[in-house]
Amino acid sequence: MRESKSVKKSKFQELKDRVYYRHRHISDDEVILLRAAEIDAEMFVAAMRIIVSLGVLAAIIFAIDDVQQIGEDYLGRQVKIAIVSCLSYLIVGIVSILIIKINAFKFWMSWVAVTADCAFLFLNGWFSLINSMISGDFIFAMPLVWLAPLVLAFGALRFNPLLQTYVTLLLVSGLSILVSWEPDVLAIDINDRIALAFGAPPNSLRIVLTALLGTMLVVAVQRARWLLRQSIIEAKQKANLFRYLPAQVVETLAEGRLSKLREGQLRDMTILFVDLRGFTKWSEMQDPKTISIFLSEFREIIQHASEETDAIIDKFIGDGALLLFDGASTAQRAIMCSRLISMNVRMWARDQAKKYRYSVKVGIGIHHGRVFAGVVGSDTRLEFTALGDAVNTAARLEQLTKEANMEIIASHAVMQAAGSSEESKHWIRLTPVHLHGRQNPLLIYGYKHP
Template sequence: MTDQTEPVGEVDALMRQAALDAERLLSGLRMFVALGLGLFFLVAVKPADALQEPVLLRQWAFAGSTMMGYFLLGLLTWILSARGLFRMWGVWVVATADTLFVLSGLWLSLMNTGLEPGAIFVFPSAWLVPLVLAFAVIRGDPWVMAFTVAVLCLGLALLAIGGAESGQQGRRETLDLFLSLPPNVMRLAMIALAGIVLVTAARRVRRLLLRSIRDARSRANLTRYLPAQLADDLGEVGLAALQRGSRQEVGLLFVDIRGFTGMTQEMPPEKVSEFVSDYRRRVSAAAEKTRGIIDKFMGDAVLIVFEGDGAARRCLDCGLMLRADIADWSKARTMRGDAPVRVGIGMHWGEVFRGVVGDANRLEYSVFGDAVNIAARLESLTREMEMDVIASRDLIATAKAEAGSLGFIDLEPIEVRGRTGALALSGVAKDAPLRSAGTAAPVSGSSS
C-alpha cells in the first residue's frame, strides 16, 4: 500500500482544482459579458448615430475593439481550460488582463474626449469595475482579490490625477454626451451583468458549501462504523473503491484474555463493563500508537491489522507494547486486590482480502483469508505452549527484526493446511523480561 497523501497536500490539490474550475467558469462569463455589452451597445449607440459625432464614432470604435478583445480573452482561457493546458500562474495573468481592460478603456475615453482627468467616472466603462470585482469573488482567492482591488484603485487614481489633457478640456457638450440616455443604458446594462455574475458567484459558493457539508456528513456517518484510519482512504478513493476491496500482504495480531469467562462470572455487571472498557482502551491505545486498524472486537478477543510502510515491524511493536501494558495493568489490579490479567497474542504476516463489506445501514471493515486463521491459531497456541506471544517467522523476517533481541525464542514449527512446508515460529515466554516497542531493551513494569 502506498503512503497516503498528507492532508495539507490534499487540500492544496483541491484548492488548485477549484481555482482552475473557477477560471473555466470565468472564461465563459467573459464571453457572455462581451457579447451582452456588445448587444446593448449596438442598441444604445447605433453606428448611424455615431457617424454624426466624431467623438462618439471614436468611442464606438474603442468600445467595439475592447469588447472583441475581451471576448477573445474569454475564448482563449476557455480553450486552454478545456484542454487541461491552463496553469495556476495564468490566474494572475487573466486577473491582470481583467483590470487592464477597464483601465485601458477609461484611458482611451480620456484621450478621445480630452475631458479633465476627474471625469473618468462619467464614462460607462468605469462601471466595468463591479464586474471585475465579481470575477475576483468567483475565484475565491483572497490574494488575487486583493491584487485586483489594488491594481484597480492604483490605476483609477493615476488616471484621475494625471489623465489626458487637450484644448477640449471642460467642453460641456462633450460631457453631456456621456450623461445622455445611451450611456446610461450602458451603465444599467453593466450593473445588470455585474448582478448576474455575482448571482453566479453566490450559486457557486453555495454549491461548494453544500457539497462540503454533504461530504463531511457522509464521511462522519461512515466513520461511525469504519475505523478512523480509513477516513483518508475514504476521501481519497471513495467508498465504492473500498467496497471493491483488494488483496495485499498485511500484519495480523490476535489478542485474547486468558480465562475471561471465569473472571467475569462472579463480577457485578458494572464491574464487567468497567473491566472490558479498560481492556479495550488499552488495546485501542496500542493500536493507535502503532497505526494498526482494529478489525473488530469479539468479546475479549481483538483482531488488529497493519498495512502500509513498516507494517510488519509495527505489528511486532504493538504485540510487545500490549504485553508490557497488560502486565503493568495486571500488577496494578493485584495490588488493589483484583484478579490478575493475562493475555495471549498471536501474530502473522500474509496475504488477505481487505475491504468494506455490508450495506448502507451497516458497513464494516473486514479482512479474510488463511493468514487471518493462522494468526488466530497462533494466539490459541499460546495457551498450549505457555507463551505470552507467538509470532510466525514470516512476520519477523518481513520486519527485518532480530528475534533474540526482542525476547523471542525458537519454537517447534507447525503444519498449516494449504501451505508447503511447516510454519516456523518464535515466542515470548510468560516469564521473559518485558520489552518496550521498537527497542530490544528490557523495561521495568510500573503501576498504572
C-alpha cells in the same frame, strides 16, 4: 480494439491536467474535481458577462435620445465606443459558453478571458479619453470604467488566487496608465464635458452597473453557500464512509489516494491477535448492558495500547481484535503492544473482579510475514484489511495460548524481525507446532512475565 479519437483526446487532456496541477501537490481525484469546478465557474462567469453586456447595451440605447438632444458630436462617438465595447464583451461571453459546451475548454483559457476583460476596460477608457479630449485625471468620470469591480468579481468567482492576483495587477496597471495620460490638446469646454459625464444618462448607466454588480454578487454568494453546503454534505458522507477505517488509513485517504489504497499492496507486516478467555460462557449469564460496558472497557485497553505503539486496529471481532503493525520496527512494536495489553488487562481485572465476577484473561498471538493489505468495500462503506497466511498463523497462535497455558505466543519470525533485545530473556522456546498447510513445524516462543 483501437481507441477512438475522442477517447485518446480525453486521455491526453487528463494527462495535461495532471501536469498542470502537479505543483499543487494534489491527487488525481482532486484534479478531476478542481477541473470540474473551474469549468463550472467559467460557465457562470461567461453567462454573467453576457447579462452585463446586455444590461449595459439596454442602458445605452435608452440614453441615445438624451445624447441626441444635447447635440455634441463627441457624445455620439462616445456612445459608439461604448456599444462596440459591449458587443465585443458579449461576443467573448458567447464564445466562452460555446467552447465549454463542445468540451474544448482548456485551463489557460481562463487567463485569456480575464485578459480580454481587462483589455476591453482599458481600451474603452483610452478611446473615451481621446474622444473627449480630457485629462486622464478624470478617467473615473467615464461610466464604463465602473466595470472594474465587475471584472474583479469575475476573477474572484474562479476561486484561483493566482488568477485573481493577475487580474488585480492588470487593472491597477491599466488604470494607472490611463490616469497619467494627457491629451496633446485639451478640449476648450472641458468643464462642460466633465459636467455632462455626471449627467442623467451617464448616472443611469452607473446605476445599471451597480445593480448588475449587486445582482452578480448575490448570485455569487448564493453559489458559494451552495458549494459550502455541498462540502458539508460531502464531509459528512466521507466521515461516515471512513468511520470503519483506522486513523492511519484515513490520513492517507484525506490526501486523496483512495484508488491507490484500493489497489492494495503486498508488504511485510507483524500481525497481532488478541482474544478474551472464557468470555462466551460468562456473557451467557449477563444482561446486554453489562456486556456492552465490559466490552467497551476492554476495547479502550486495546485502543490505548495501539495508540502507544502506532498499531492499526484492523477490526474488533466480538471479544477479540486484530492489530497490524506496518512501517519501521514492526516486531518490536507488536511485542511492546502485547505487553501493554497484558499488563493493563491484569490491572483492569484486579479492579473489576468483584464487579463482574469474572477472572479476565487474554490470549495473544503474534506473527510476522507477508500479507496483502488494502482498502476493500463499496462506496458507502470501506474497510481496511490484511489477508494472507501470516494473518491465519497469528490467529492460530492466539488459539494456542490456551493449550500452552501462555498469555502471549510469538513465532520465530517475530523474534528474528525484532532482533536482539533486552526482553529476549523473558521469552521461552515452546514445542514447535504443525499448522495446517505448512510442511515444516513452526518454531514458537511464549512470553514469561517477569
